[in-house]
Amino acid sequence: MINILVAFRTYVILALLIIVSLVFLSNNDNTQIRAIRSYTVGMVGFIQQAFSVIPNVVELKRENEILRQLNVNLSDEVSRLREARLENLRLREMLGMKSQEGFTLLPAEVVGKSLHLLRNTITMNAGEQDGIKPDMPIISELGLVGKVIASSSHYSVGHLVINKDFRASATVQRSRVDGIITWDGGEVLRLKNVAKNQDVQPGDVVITSEYSNAFPRDIMIGTILKVSEKPGSLFKEIDIAPSVDFASLEEVFVITAVPDTERISLEKRTLRTK
Amino acid sequence: MGTHIKYFFFSLLLVIFQTKLVVLLSLGNITPDVLTIWIVYVALREGQFSSTVWGFGVGLFFDLVTGNFIGLSALTKTICGFIAGFFYNENKTAMTLRSYRFIVIVLVVSLVHNTLYFVIFTQGTDIGLIRAVFEFGIATTAYTSVISLLPMFMFARKYAG
Numbered sequence: 035m036i037n038i039l040v041a042f043r044t045y046v047i048l049a050l051l052i053i054v055s056l057v058f059l060s061n062n063d064n065t066q067i068r069a070i071r072s073y074t075v076g077m078v079g080f081i082q083q084a085f086s087v088i089p090n091v092v093e094l095k096r097e098n099e100i101l102r103q104l105n106v107n108l109s110d111e112v113s114r115l116r117e118a119r120l121e122n123l124r125l126r127e128m129l130g131m132k133s134q135e136g137f138t139l140l141p142a143e144v145v146g147k148s149l150h151l152l153r154n155t156i157t158m159n160a161g162e163q164d165g166i167k168p169d170m171p172i173i174s175e176l177g178l179v180g181k182v183i184a185s186s187s188h189y190s191v192g193h194l195v196i197n198k199d200f201r202a203s204a205t206v207q208r209s210r211v212d213g214i215i216t217w218d219g220g221e222v223l224r225l226k227n228v229a230k231n232q233d234v235q236p237g238d239v240v241i242t243s244e245y246s247n248a249f250p251r252d253i254m255i256g257t258i259l260k261v262s263e264k265p266g267s268l269f270k271e272i273d274i275a276p277s278v279d280f281a282s283l284e285e286v287f288v289i290t291a292v293p294d295t296e297r298i299s300l301e302k303r304t305l306r307t308k
Numbered sequence: 309m310g311t312h313i314k315y316f317f318f319s320l321l322l323v324i325f326q327t328k329l330v331v332l333l334s335l336g337n338i339t340p341d342v343l344t345i346w347i348v349y350v351a352l353r354e355g356q357f358s359s360t361v362w363g364f365g366v367g368l369f370f371d372l373v374t375g376n377f378i379g380l381s382a383l384t385k386t387i388c389g390f391i392a393g394f395f396y397n398e399n400k401t402a403m404t405l406r407s408y409r410f411i412v413i414v415l416v417v418s419l420v421h422n423t424l425y426f427v428i429f430t431q432g433t434d435i436g437l438i439r440a441v442f443e444f445g446i447a448t449t450a451y452t453s454v455i456s457l458l459p460m461f462m463f464a465r466k467y468a469g
Contacts, residue, residue: 044357044393051364051386058371058379066377069432 125175137250139173139287140164145189149280152219154194156180158286161188169248171289177254177277178202178242179286190288195223195255195276203246204255209233212243213272215255223256225272232270234261240274247293247301315350319366322346327373333455338447340455343370344418347385348392349459352404352413356393363389380428388421405463414456418449 039046059067129139142164146157160166162185172179172192180194193200195217202215204225211232213225228234238258244251256274263270322342330339343366351359367385371378395404395413404410422445430440 044360044390047357048360048386048390051360052383055364055367055379055383055386058368058382059377060379062377062379064377065432066428066430070428073431 128175138165138290140166140290142166142190142286142288144283144286147194147280147283149194149196152198154197154280155183156192156194156283156286158190158192158288159188160288161185161190163187165290166190166288167292169292171249171253171291172286173253173289174278174283174286176279177256178249179278179280179283181248182288192288194280195278196280202249202255203243204240205243205251206234206258207239207241208235209238212245215240215274222259223274223276225258225274226269228270228272229268230263230270234258234270234272236261247297250289250291311354315362319346319362319369323366323370323373326370335451338444338451340452341418341422341448342452342455343367343381343385344388344421344452345414345456345459347389348395348410348414348417348456349405351389351392351396351417352401352410355396355398356390359389359393359396360386361389363387363392377429380425384421384425384428387424388417391420392417402463402467406460406467407464408460410460410463411453411456415449415453418452419445422446422448422452 140160142158142160144156145159148154156172156179158166158172166182166185168182168184170182172181178195180192180197180200182190182192184191195202195215197217198219200215200217203212204215205212206225209232211228211234213228216224216226218224225234225240236258240255240258242249242251242253242255254277256276258272259275260273261270262272326341326343330342333340347359347363347366350362354362363385364382367381367383367388368379370381370385374381392413395409397404404413423441426440426444426448427437430437430444435444
């Protein structure tokens, strides 16, 4: 090695001195050096472009790794989007079912609620300007929430199912037994007016009744927890766990259906006549 | 070693001459390059390796004294010394120095030196490549070659006997 360096010492020293000179040259900041830098960049770019058809193995490997990582991320995203699409289809189907019944669902956010009183309510950020009127049912994706009792231009207030003044006609889905949903201030709802001889079992699902004038039929209310009978009473005592978790309620839908006044007035007149 | 100390002082004097006094010999914008003549002389006396190193040293010193484009003269005079070294023949040094061959060598080396020098020096300016080579490069080369007649005559007298 040293022999080679000695044999070519003139060329070695020439190369070394040229490099040193170029280092000195490159440290200048004048027009000439800027122009030379510009030519050099252009030339290097041209050469790189000319040789870009030849694959760079190291670069390709790195690019391959990045693309593989990207592929994993995208696959994950596709999976999540597929789930979202299925969920979307289910929700659309649900909404479509409602619209077939002739109702429109108005979305509203819960901006206030009371859960520890005997007359619990929620306040929503949608009001008369959105088409909301008193007596319209309020639901969530889990089931019946309550009904609107008052509305202003941009807000409305509704009674929750867990309100002493709330009443709703309900049906046991399996046996089609009817009753009235009430709340006595405890942890559970009550299904009242169910005769002792009716077929009601714990675990049965309770939905809104087709006889209800205030609510559309088949809206989930809850699941029967306990069925008991008191001596001297004609009716069963039925405890129901509400399907809606009122504590975590953030968004609701108001169904644009108001009770049929003609039907109510007819029923009232008939009762008076009797 | 003594020779190289002598070369050092000569180089010092010639750099000062090139930077301060050569304007007195200028024809228009063209000035002779006495440093190139000096490096050719060193090449013919000491060989390619020494002339390459001395070319770099003299060029860098000139750059540092003028301070306007550090590295340019170092580069061109390194190449100048390297090319001039190809004409080295230790048995014919005196003969080459006192003959027209010295002028021819100065002409060739100066042409390469000046072409490279002015091509780089005129980058980014309004002066084009052709003008840089012909108006400055060849003119300076010709003038330098004419000036190299003086040392040639001097060597002719010195080695006459």
